[in-house]
Each structure stands twice: as structure tokens, then as C-alpha cells.
């Protein structure tokens with residue numbers, strides 16, 4: 293879908309979705325902190341409702357007007373336009389959190405009796421939705437691991453009505469890679485939707501729609517927001533699916549606030565700069581950790597070697613290794629805690645993708661719904677540290693890890 297008349301994301305992300313001539317010449321989008329919009333005439337109000345609720349399509353040059361900020365607001369459009377360019381999508385919709393985006397996707401496209409197959413490991417909140425909310429509304433869910441082939445996936449589906457294949461790749465917290473093209477073949481055979489959580493790599497390094505996904509979604513709280521100062525979600529895909537999601541969004545109120553939309557549009561201007569620098573830093577730190585005697589294993593996509601089947605998926609599907617590292621210390625929870633408590637530059641916090649480096653302990657710092665045995669089976673052990681690498685000077689980060697490793 294990348295065509296010559298589409299601007300490059302680096303160009304579009306600094307200006308698209310905002311026309312200064314329609315905002316008193318304001319170079320940057322102003323924040324519209326208002327819950328509602330006045331109509332010039334009753335006739336205009338009627339027309340805006342017709343368009344918003346899909347009773348009619350806009351005529352030539354006609355733009356749908358604003359009605360009420362739960363439906364749509366001027367601060368959502370710049371971020372949505374920029375994201376669509378990044379993901380090479382027809383359209384996109386933003387939400388008030390990543391979970392709101394995921395929940396709106398599930399509620400929009402599933403009905404009781406449907407089957408969803410989803411990848412594990414995955415973000416804890418996602419697993420909770422899959423095994424909790426969906427079961428409550430009569431949707432059957434089954435999980436699979438990264439080594440599942442097409443035959444394994446067919447066996448998992450059995451004779452059931454597969455409506456959605458849901459991937460998170462690379463997966464939280466271990467960087468497990470799932471093959472989007474393989475999942476697309478399964479989805480296509482069953483006329484199911486393929487949804488990919490693209491949070492970990494961001495569209496800078498992975499564009500799932502180009503590999504057969506129908507929807508690419510994000511916790512925009514992470515790399516897209518990039519400054520740990522907002523919570524938001526985003527979904528990119530085809531015009532019809534996104535229209536359905538926007539409809540559901542205003543029905544259930546998973547709409548972001550004007551301030552959130554504004555911050556997100558601002559953040560998207562520097563997406564590549566931040567993610568490239570974070571990735572450069574992470575690649576250096578992964579190499580450092582990999583050769584350290586107190587570190588048992590390191591998972592960062594830059595360390596995948598030719599001959600490893602994951603390397604083949606990486607080459608086909610990813611444009612860069614991203615900035616999430618997970619590594620296992622020699623030892624268990626006590627050693628992990630000593631390491632985490634000794635860090636001075638890297639902050640001890642959950643979340644990821646911000647300008648600052650953060651470390652967390654997935655064994656103890658994730659929703660308590662997953663039993664220990666299951667955690668171990670997906671690679672989450674008491675010695676595992678998850679590191680989200682920021683934009684700081686890499687020498688300071690290396691020195692910090694070095695002294696914290698010395699302290700365990």
C-alpha cells in the first residue's frame with residue numbers, strides 16, 4: 293500500500309492531520325478541552341448526527357462536524373492520521389488505553405460461540421481478557437506457543453468457528469517471535485481476522501498489515517506516547533473495520549481525552565528518533581549483558597543467529613530489534629531484588645517504551661492471575677529482569693548495570 297503519492301512517515305508525522313488555516317494559523321494543533329460543540333443551525337446539527345451515526349456518507353468535500361467529545365474530537369484526528377501513515381493503513385482509531393483498544397476490538401468483532409486462538413506469552417492484561425472477559429460472554433479461547441506450526445494451529449481450532457487469531461509479537465516479557473504470515477494463512481483459511489499487538493517494536497520496526505494482519509494495535513502508552521506521561525491505545529487497519537471500531541468506541545466510551553490525543557500527536561513527531569536511539573542503546577546493552585558472568589541468558593532480537601528459525605522470522609518480518617531486553621540473572625528472586633534495588637540510573641517501574649530506562653521483575657510484578665508453573669512454562673522465572681531501554685547516554689546505562697550486577 294505504500295504508493296508514491298503518500299508522504300514518507302518521517303515527513304507526514306510532523307504535520308499530517310493538522311491544517312493551520314483552520315485553527316487561526318496555529319502551527320501546532322491547539323487543545324480543544326471541551327465536552328461538546330455548538331451547531332450553527334439545527335439543520336447543521338441534524339446533518340452532523342446523520343454523518344456520525346452512519347445514516348449517510350459525506351458528500352464531495354464535506355467533512356463530518358464535531359458533536360460531543362466522546363464521539364470524536366479535533367485532538368484525535370492528527371494522531372490518527374499520523375499513525376495510519378506509520379502503519380501503512382487506510383485508517384486508525386485511538387483509545388484511552390491499550391486495554392481499551394484491545395477490549396473494543398474484541399467486543400466489535402466477536403460473538404458468543406466464536407473461537408479465538410491467541411499467542412502466549414502475552415501482556416498480563418491481555419491474558420486476563422482472553423481467559424476472563426471472553427469466557428464470560430461465551431467466546432472460547434485457546435492459546436499457542438511460538439513453535440506451533442500450521443498443522444498444530446489447525447488441530448487447536450478443531451471443528452470450531454475460528455473468528456480471530458490474536459498475536460502479540462515480539463511477546464511480553466520474553467521477546468518470543470511469532471510468524472505473522474503463518475498466522476495470516478490460518479486466518480485466511482477460516483475467514484477469521486488476524487489481530488497483531490505491535491506494541492513492542494512500534495511501526496518503526498514492524499508493520500503487521502504488510503504481512504497479512506487485518507488489524508495492528510498498540511498500547512500507545514508505550515513507544516507511541518514515548519514519554520511515560522499518557523495512557524492510550526491505537527488500532528490501525530482497513531476503512532470498514534476502523535469505522536466499526538469508532539462506532540463501538542463512542543458506544544462504550546473508550547475514547548481518549550483531548551489532552552491525550554494532543555500529547556500523542558506531539559509524540560508521533562519524534563517516534564523514529566526516539567525508537568532508533570533506544571534500539572541502538574539496547575543493542576549495546578544486550579551485547580554487554582550477554583558476555584557478563586552473572587547473566588545466564590539474554591533475549592534481545594539483535595542476538596538471534598542465522599540458522600535459528602526465529603532469525604528467519606525476524607528477517608522477514610522486522611526492520612530492527614527494538615529496545616526491550618529480558619535477561620536471567622544467575623540466582624533467583626533474592627538476587628533479582630538486590631540487582632533492582634542497586635540501580636541508580638535505571639528506574640524500577642513497570643511499563644516501557646518511554647525516554648527513560650526502566651527495569652521490572654515479571655515474576656512478581658504482573659497480574660497475580662497466572663500460576664507459578666504456568667509462568668515458568670512461558671519463560672518467566674524468579675531470576676528474569678525486563679529492561680525497557682531509554683534514550684540516555686549508553687555509557688551511563690552500562691555503568692549502572694555493571695555496578696548493580698556487582699551488588700548481587
Ligand SMILES: *Cc1c(COP(=O)(O)O)cnc(C)c1O
Pocket residue numbers: 389390391392415417418460464489491492510511512513514523524525
Ligand atoms: C502495556 C501493554 C498493553 C496494555 O496497554 P495499556 O496502555 O497499559 O492499557 C497491551 N499490550 C502490551 C504488549 C503492552 O505492553
